[in-house]
Amino acid sequence: MTDSFIPARRSFLRHTGQFAIAAASTALPGLAVSSVFSASGHSAAMTAALESSSASPSMIDARGLAMFNTHTREKIDLVYATGQRYLPQALGGFNHFLRDHYTGEVGLMDPEVFDLLHRVQQALGTKGSFEVISGYRCEATNRHLRQTRGGGVADKSLHTEGRAIDVRLPGVPLAELRKAALSLRAGGVGFYPREQFVHIDTGRVRSW
Numbered sequence: 001m002t003d004s005f006i007p008a009r010r011s012f013l014r015h016t017g018q019f020a021i022a023a024a025s026t027a028l029p030g031l032a033v034s035s036v037f038s039a040s041g042h043s044a045a046m047t048a049a050l051e052s053s054s055a056s057p058s059m060i061d062a063r064g065l066a067m068f069n070t071h072t073r074e075k076i077d078l079v080y081a082t083g084q085r086y087l088p089q090a091l092g093g094f095n096h097f098l099r100d101h102y103t104g105e106v107g108l109m110d111p112e113v114f115d116l117l118h119r120v121q122q123a124l125g126t127k128g129s130f131e132v133i134s135g136y137r138c139e140a141t142n143r144h145l146r147q148t149r150g151g152g153v154a155d156k157s158l159h160t161e162g163r164a165i166d167v168r169l170p171g172v173p174l175a176e177l178r179k180a181a182l183s184l185r186a187g188g189v190g191f192y193p194r195e196q197f198v199h200i201d202t203g204r205v206r207s208w
């Protein structure tokens with residue numbers, strides 16, 4: 001009678017052992033999420049951990065973005081979304097990073113702008129840091145730029161609504177960046193070879 005219990009007990013141990021391993025592997029992405037909130041960036045190792053994890057579909061969908069601001073010389077590198085969920089703290093960081101550098105005004109960026117940049121990088125099969133020439137612009141700055149620079153600064157610029165960004169991607173020819181942005185068929189794409197940037201916005205699909 002005792003003998004008949006032993007295999008059952010072993011079987012139970014084996015199952016709890018497997019359960020413990022499964023629990024440990026689902027705990028890993030959870031830790032990664034909390035470090036997204038506390039740390040200011042995502043390391044390559046963490047990104048690899050997120051991508052290789054099979055525990056949670058939402059963590060596989062973690063989307064990050066690295067940017068360098070050519071005016072303020074600031075850098076930022078954050079995971080800003082997992083699946084359908086944008087991370088408010090990261091969006092706040094991006095909003096501040098992309099503030100109007102003339103006035104210091106912090107605008108509210110449309111998170112889909114970041115998704116466009118993320119998708120552009122996916123289309124190009126590259127990572128790396130975008131150089132940002134312009135993000136949010138308050139109305140006064142837009143008027144000022146329009147008066148002083150004229151062409152290329154629209155009267156009703158989507159920059160004033162936080163729906164546009166001007167970028168280049170070091171190591172990627174500007175024409176390639178434009179092509180990748182156009183391939184998304186999402187929003188507007190403007191090509192500025194003289195100033196060396198591509199304008200990307202979440203407005204209707206158009207290009208110039």
Ligand SMILES: [Zn+2]
Nearest residue numbers: 164165166199
């Ligand atoms: Zn622009």
